[in-house]
Amino acid sequence: MGFEPRIVGFLCNWCSYTGADLAGTARIHYAPNVRVIRVMCSARVDPTFVVKALAEGADGVLICGCHPGDCHYSEGNYKAMRRFPLLGRLLRDYGIEEDRVRLEWVSASEGKRFAEIVDDMTERVRRLGPSRVKTLLEADRVER
Amino acid sequence: MPEKKLQIALYWGAACGGCDVAVLDTNEFVIGVGFLVDIRLWPIAADGKYRDVEAMADGELDCTLFHGAIRNSENEHLAKLLRRKSKVLVALGSCAHLGGIPGLANQVTKQEILERVYLDNPSIEAGNRVVPLPSTRVDAGELEIPRFYRRVYRLDDVVPVDYYVPGCPPAPEQVKAALQALVNGTLPPARSVIGASNRTVCDDCRRRKEEKKVTRFHRPWEILQDPDRCLMEQGILCAGSATRSGCGVRCPDSGMPCRGCYGPAPNVIDQGAKFVSAVSSIVDSKDPREIERILGDIPDILGYAYRFGLPASLLQRSIR
Numbered sequence: 287m288g289f290e291p292r293i294v295g296f297l298c299n300w301c302s303y304t305g306a307d308l309a310g311t312a313r314i315h316y317a318p319n320v321r322v323i324r325v326m327c328s329a330r331v332d333p334t335f336v337v338k339a340l341a342e343g344a345d346g347v348l349i350c351g352c353h354p355g356d357c358h359y360s361e362g363n364y365k366a367m368r369r370f371p372l373l374g375r376l377l378r379d380y381g382i383e384e385d386r387v388r389l390e391w392v393s394a395s396e397g398k399r400f401a402e403i404v405d406d407m408t409e410r411v412r413r414l415g416p417s418r419v420k421t422l423l424e425a426d427r428v429e430r
Numbered sequence: 431m432p433e434k435k436l437q438i439a440l441y442w443g444a445a446c447g448g449c450d451v452a453v454l455d456t457n458e459f460v461i462g463v464g465f466l467v468d469i470r471l472w473p474i475a476a477d478g479k480y481r482d483v484e485a486m487a488d489g490e491l492d493c494t495l496f497h498g499a500i501r502n503s504e505n506e507h508l509a510k511l512l513r514r515k516s517k518v519l520v521a522l523g524s525c526a527h528l529g530g531i532p533g534l535a536n537q538v539t540k541q542e543i544l545e546r547v548y549l550d551n552p553s554i555e556a557g558n559r560v561v562p563l564p565s566t567r568v569d570a571g572e573l574e575i576p577r578f579y580r581r582v583y584r585l586d587d588v589v590p591v592d593y594y595v596p597g598c599p600p601a602p603e604q605v606k607a608a609l610q611a612l613v614n615g616t617l618p619p620a621r622s623v624i625g626a627s628n629r630t631v632c633d634d635c636r637r638r639k640e641e642k643k644v645t646r647f648h649r650p651w652e653i654l655q656d657p658d659r660c661l662m663e664q665g666i667l668c669a670g671s672a673t674r675s676g677c678g679v680r681c682p683d684s685g686m687p688c689r690g691c692y693g694p695a696p697n698v699i700d701q702g703a704k705f706v707s708a709v710s711s712i713v714d715s716k717d718p719r720e721i722e723r724i725l726g727d728i729p730d731i732l733g734y735a736y737r738f739g740l741p742a743s744l745l746q747r748s749i750r
Contacts, residue, residue: 333703334744341744354716357441367718369710372725376706379537381749418749426746427587430506430579 291411293318293346294339295404300348300358301393308397316401317408320348327351328389329362333373336387342351342375343420343426346386346411350400363391385410386417436492437615439471439483439513440522443505444532444582445498450474452599453495456606467492467615471512482506486515493612495595497522499532499741500583503564504576513589518617520608520624523551524598524691526585529741530597533582534733536740536747540580581747582636582740593617595625598691598738601677623693626676630695634675637661643714647727650686661687662712667734671695672704691738700744702735 297303303324309316325331328351336347348369351363370389377387388407392400433499440453453460470491471478494516500506513519515600524530530636548554548561565576585591595608604625611617611624612644618624639660648665655661661668661682668687674695681688694701709728715721728734736743 287628310660333706334700337700337703337744364716365711367716367724368713368721369707371718371722372706372710372728374450374705375725375731376702376735379730379748380745382745419745422749423746426581426583430581430583 289412291319291345291408291416292343293320293348293404293407293411294344295322295348295350296325296328296335297322298328298330298351298358298363299324299326299393301352301356301391302328302396302400305350305392305396305400308394310397312397314397316404319408319411320404326365327357327359327362329359330350330393331366331369333369333376336373336377338418339418340386341380341423342346343417345414345417346388346407348403349387349389350392350403350409351389353393356393381416382419383414385414435662436467437470438467438612439470439478439494439512440473440475440514441471441494441496441498441508442473443496443498443509443526443585443681444501445523445525445530445669447474447721448599449525452523452597452602452605456609457602459606459609463609463613480511483508483511483515489517491516493518493520495522496585499525499529500579500585500588501532501535502576502578506579506583506588506606507576509585509589518592518612519585519589521585521591522593522595522605523600524596524693524738526591527582527594527596527742528693528739529582530738533584533739534737536581537732538748539750540578544578587741588695592620592622595675596623596657596692597625597677598689600625601676601680604676608670611747623674624694626674626692628696629675631670631673631675631679631682631692633679633732634679635660635670635682636679639663642712643743644712645724647713655685657724658687660722662708667728669701669705669707669734669737671708672698673702689737690710690735693742701739701744702732705735706731 333347339347351366357363390403494512499542521527527675544561549559566573608625638658638659642663644665646665650666655664666687669690673690674692698704713724
């Protein structure tokens with residue numbers, strides 16, 4: 287059986303979740319690999335959430351928020367924008383490939399854009415193969 | 431004077447010995463403790479053989495203070511042995527609590543460590559490049575040394591731990607408080623962190639805190655710092671906001687940033703992730719490229735964010 291990536295998606299309530307909703311109501315076909323968790327703002331995505339998703343076996347994590355300047359809370363997405371580069375470096379130091387974690391801006395009217403991002407990310411993660419994090423941590427418990 | 435002296439052991443796994451010094455730094459107190467307790471094993475300060483521990487009845491020891499991480503099979507063997515022989519097992523210091531400085535080795539593989547230490551190290555003579563094996567056959571018979579593990583573990587990963595005393599090393603007054611609680615029988619509910627507070631280092635820091643907006647990060651020696659102002663506001667990385675207090679804020683008081691040795695603040699699951707969040711949030715820019723540049727001043731983010739607790743982080747080790 288082929289490998290189907292499991293990607294955790296954190297979508298902001300005001301733009302990106304609505305954008306994903308639009309992709310659905312517009313009946314756009316796209317990869318079913320992202321499991322969506324709605325958050326009030328991309329700033330709500332604590333780096334701990336991303337690390338935890340990866341530790342528990344996610345093959346990828348997608349964070350989506352309003353475009354810069356459009357945040358419902360005026361500046362929340364800038365906080366996500368500032369966190370992301372340092373979190374990315376931390377994850378690369380852990381040996382986690384860059385393509386597994388992604389930050390994108392999707393507005394409420396961009397259903398098509400959301401579908402394209404999900405398709406593209408799913409393909410990139412598929413090429414990387416399953417994340418080895420959970421398997422390795424479980425093996426560490428059995429054999430030291 | 432109690433009718434029967436408390437029976438205690440102190441033991442080290444993968445450690446530098448600084449925690450032993452922290453116990454000795456309680457000065458006359460530790461001498462006084464000698465009248466209240468029998469020290470049955472303390473490799474750095476007293477004689478005592480493993481076979482003496484093996485000969486004890488289960489639960490014969492009232493308490494073991496275990497410091498150091500679990501790096502090899504000897505560390506784990508003794509952790510399990512002392513767990514069985516002790517009513518109370520205390521993880522003393524960052525290494526036993528979170529993996530400590532030895533835990534940074536979880537960024538590389540066992541193979542890389544052995545090659546670096548025994549083969550590639552420039553100080554080793556050419557004819558002497560030998561990787562030790564767990565067992566070696568010599569004329570006199572079979573020689574054995576402990577097996578070096580693939581990665582570093584916390585004490586908690588191999589045996590159930592009753593209490594954690596954080597710090598690298600723990601502040602002597604906190605060691606004293608923990609020993610005092612043990613002697614008086616006033617220990618809190620099991621599995622709690624003792625000898626520390628429920629606040630963050632920032633909460634207890636005496637430096638002045640204003641708005642945090644940083645356009646450049648510095649190493650502590652690169653700038654002349656304002657001794658009264660928050661170090662983060664001056665662009666010096668300080669782990670105080672993500673770190674449990676109880677240390678007495680010794681580092682920021684001495685002009686050095688907090689390095690995070692007391693471990694995650696209460697209710698924080700992953701200290702490094704919280705540290706990343708805190709550092710990023712003070713960057714004063716809305717331009718992705720400028721943000722990259724400002725954060726680019728920070729070297730070795732993994733090593734900084736998890737200096738004392740990589741094995742205790744959610745991801746625990748590098749994926750290689």
